[in-house]
Amino acid sequence: MMKREGAIAVALSVAILGSAAFIAAYATGGNRLYEGLGVAVAAAALCFAATGWAFWIIPHEQVVDAVDTYPCAPGDRAKMSSEVAEGMREITRSRALLALLAGALGSFACALIVPVRSLGLAPDSLLFHTRWRRGARVVRDDGSLVHADDLNVDGVMTVFPEGATADPQSVVTLVRVPESIPGTASGYMAYSRICTHAGCPVALYRAQERELVCPCHQSAFDVLSNGAVVSGPADHALPRLPIEIGSDGVLRATGDFSEPVGPGFWERG
Template structure:
């Protein structure tokens, strides 16, 4: 409720008469309000009903059990549902691993929250502020508080609950470590980064239809996503297909400052790998006025008028350029494969 005292927001001492405030001498503004303290404690149902307390414990155990099942499911899926290079197998593997990981982590989180809300002490407490370095007495009190907290959690008296907690915490890290361990001994042939499905005379076709494209079809300022001829029907693994994606842009030839190789473009049409040299995201956002290609993941920006050199962002090298020309029918074709590795830099290619 507000009161109008007939002046512009000011207060007299009488305005605070009967209230628990502290006024400085000669000042009408309260320096502080007294701490009202804690309200009356309301016991939970589990605090007064042993059956409800036991029910809450079973619920916490059930949540830990969900975490355990999720972790076990993740481990089983990791070995049983392996991606075989097809979209369907990769989707199934990712779905199974994702569900297992989600249940493993969600079960632990929900169990911890429910345990704290229903089984642990819920009395409000406070402590006064002290100097940053506590006295030996205070440190001893802190240690005792930790011991009291362990005792308050009742974990020592709840064997089933303790077993569920330990099991879920022991299994969950496997969902993070197992994929890393699984990489050991797998194919580390980095020469695969140095070649793609492009070759001399292979036509540039529109992604994903596979229709060959003529130079005359590409207007100034337009951007076309292309793949090697025959790739849409190819049985090549997905990683090989992913490395071959290319983006072509047509500029006014007078706007081209430089290119990575002499004669690698055709009448203002330039072709660059679509894979960002930072972490491999697809580069697909083109600004016609600035001739900049933008990677949406981390904002690496490349100037296609200047050999796709990096003008902004974390990428450490230009996008590899695909040498192109036209055949006798006017279709765009590759002169060769890329002359450098596509994709992110790695330990043998720092720039």
């Protein structure tokens, strides 16, 4: 019996160490191998301990003892005293096992809860919005401002919101078409540079057709039709950024994209 209890105690101790190893690996940079080994060892040890507890610790037999006559014989008294003493020792061992069980379950629960901090912001703030805001000035990758006379007709430029040139969600392709085309800011139109098919950069522009093209899978978007899909596997239009030209001649956004940029995802609807 004591050997079996010892095996359970060792398993519970291993579970505690496995959970601690997972937490330590996560806290020191998140090595996936060590994290996986830690939580796997902890889970396996807990399973072994639970199985052993069910078969070795929990009694499965029913004992019926006749009521003794009193006074008991001296030999019976000695036997009873010995049984009571053994029972007290078992209770003490059971308390130690219960303490180990509580520690193992508690440490494993902590190992499962700790990664919650990696969930980050809700998808609503990450996928539905970019760094573009009303009044955000349009800049190049070096941070220089974009003015109304910087592009000729059918010219293109990769631009960003001021102060967010490193944000991949906010990259925009600026295109200039003839000013006579309605719905433009002196001929300027701006579209997300992230393809709505697989997220590749829409890096090509066909000036004659006035189409933005993704070189990865050849999705093409009509600049003059609010980024509508012309061909290719993309299933929805390229989001357009509303822009204007300020009194100082600098291009500015009048708000964020009206819809999420990039490929479709489950919350998009």
